Ligand SMILES: Nc1nc2c(c(=O)[nH]1)N[C@H]1C(S)=C(S)[C@@H](COP(=O)(O)OP(=O)(O)OC[C@H]3O[C@@H](n4cnc5c(=O)[nH]c(N)nc54)[C@H](O)[C@@H]3O)O[C@H]1N2
Ligand SMILES: Nc1nc2c(c(=O)[nH]1)N[C@H]1C(S)=C(S)[C@@H](COP(=O)(O)OP(=O)(O)OC[C@H]3O[C@@H](n4cnc5c(=O)[nH]c(N)nc54)[C@H](O)[C@@H]3O)O[C@H]1N2
């Protein structure tokens with residue numbers, strides 16, 4: 001049967017067809033699909049190989065000593081339910097859930113509903129904590145809501161595109177394709193990235209700051225816009241508040257200061273600022289180079305300030321575009337899989353807790369924020385969490401100082417992993433529940449441009465796998481909840497009813513619109529708000545906020561004589577995140593089978609190191625040995641490793657966080673390198 005599905009990898013949300021044949025899957029392109037446009041990158045095409053892979057978790061497993069034993073799902077879920085009940089009796093916050101950016105809106109909605117309405121804890125989070133949590137927080141503070149303002153196709157309407165800490169050639173090929181189209185039409189590009197990449201070949205101006213210094217660079221750009229009288233005064237007056245205070249705070253950000261801190265020549269900063277502020281409309285795209293820092297939220301705010309100063313928001317070709325990483329990270333956030341947010345970004349507090357309790361027909365849901373991912377892992381190892389339930393995440397690779405995550409999960413009293421594959425994290429679990437892959441289930445997902453799309457099942461789950469939907473519903477019933485869903489669509493409709501930003505996005509609407517609809521959607525007119533903030537911001541008074549971004553650089557994150565380089569991580573086209581889903585696909589794995597350290601030729605020469613030799617890279621927290629690649633892809637003073645190997649997060653220390661959202665400082669780690 002040929003069905004419409006969505007690629008399971010990045011947040012572009014390319015539509016494709018899947019055809020299940022005897023023991024094989026075929027993927028076909030969808031020429032008419034507005035995101036994919038009939039093109040799929042290699043990961044999309046090879047995603048079919050996961051379904052029949054030998055690394056699939058085939059049966060429920062239960063730990064007996066150092067080994068796993070196969071069991072039935074009934075037995076496994078009974079044990080899990082008993083452990084949860086025991087923990088709940090004592091204190092519901094002794095249970096914690098990792099939801100997942102790889103699963104559907106319905107599944108994420110049900111996980112947080114299970115946590116909040118049944119178990120009664122707000123301990124629910126997911127990989128957004130390692131990804132775009134600062135984007136949501138920073139944008140909510142400034143413009144009132146946290147998603148991309150303009151659709152990806154709108155980039156062709158921009159005259160200038162500012163790309164900060166983002167490499168879409170590798171990470172969102174569907175976005176990059178549109179940027180190339182814009183380039184061919186004469187659009188100018190500014191890149192802010194310490195690395196050169198296939199993406200930055202688009203750059204007319206490329207600023208290569210020291211990692212972690214973006215706030216200083218961006219504040220200097222803002223000051224220059226003001227000093228040169230290039231502020232859109234009408235916009236600032238009618239649509240914003242806090243301008244005067246903000247301007248006062250910018251005094252110290254001269255071009256000289258910015259050059260000194262960031263290492264970017266001041267004439268380049270000048271030219272880039274001039275281009276962004278005058279060659280309008282201008283849009284800003286950004287990624288992990290902006291968010292994965294102790295100053296992640298501040299970086300997000302600093303970029304938003306440029307858009308507010310120049311009125312580059314609320315119109316075609318403008319906007320603030322945090323390109324969301326995983327296929328449904330936007331949806332997992334929208335559904336409230338965060339410890340401090342109910343669905344629809346309603347803050348966890350008394351008032352909103354009452355609203356959700358009423359909507360869910362329960363006596364109460366907790367009004368105290370819960371723990372973030374890493375805090376749950378720590379709490380489990382310290383005996384403060386009894387049951388840690390991890391759905392579709394691989395923290396043993398993806399969290400900083402991942403060797404300590406391994407130790408902590410080994411110490412944790414009871415860990416459940418619900419995954420499609422036997423990952424490094426699943427290996428440490430007490431119970432492993434086999435989940436169905438994307439092609440074995442249905443549901444809705446929300447891509448980076450807020451497009452909510454419904455996809456269908458190409459084949460029944462193999463082995464004893466069940467969809468995450470099915471498993472979570474079964475578990476909730478065992479915990480005494482009333483969950484009489486017979487179809488996924490019933491939950492889609494519940495979301496349309498309960499989650500304000502999904503109002504009207506029912507099963508019926510989604511299945512009738514084969515390319516989905518963007519949220520927010522007006523069921524009366526059948527139209528979506530594809531460009532946000534045309535007239536009002538989503539703040540209570542409708543105005544955007546000027547906020548002075550803070551410069552945050554702890555002493556221990558500044559290079560010194562002992563640790564003279566700053567290490568960053570980046571993504572390869574052929575691999576995905578922890579590598580769980582791409583190292584098992586031979587066609588992808590063999591393109592990059594091992595990690596490498598990229599170093600600038602000048603630095604290599606100074607250290608007497610040669611391309612291809614083995615080197616040790618050592619931070620204050622850990623060291624690994626790997627091959628050296630000498631290339632001018634990276635600026636002097638900086639070294640870079642692809643993220644998709646266990647080695648990277650052995651070196652990245654735990655303990656440096658963004659103070660607003662607790663995002664770990666993945667990028668910009670002082671290290672030494674030696675033979
Ligand atoms: N092929 C592939 N695609 C993916 C993924 C994948 O793993 N592989 N993962 C998905 C996910 S989850 C996400 S979140 C997205 C991420 O997509 P991107 O944000 O593009 O990811 P990265 O390559 O980690 O980081 C982007 C850039 O930030 C730069 N950078 C590092 N430090 C700094 C800094 O201090 N300042 C500035 N300005 N730049 C800096 C790096 O050099 C790099 O070029 O990709 C998604 N798509
Ligand atoms: N050093 C460094 N570390 C980083 C980053 C970095 O740039 N540098 N980036 C961070 C970012 S942006 C992110 S998003 C995180 C990602 O961190 P993780 O989310 O932990 O990594 P993934 O490899 O994406 O995990 C995917 C898991 O989901 C499972 N899965 C896939 N589909 C399904 C499904 O339908 N159901 C279930 N139950 N499971 C499924 C896969 O088998 C796999 O185990 O890593 C972060 N860590």
Ligand code: SF4
Nearest residue numbers: 007009010014041044
């Ligand atoms: S661009 Fe993203 S969604 Fe599209 S095929 Fe590639 S990985 Fe999949």
Ligand SMILES: [Mo]
Nearest residue numbers: 130131325326
């Ligand atoms: Mo991500």
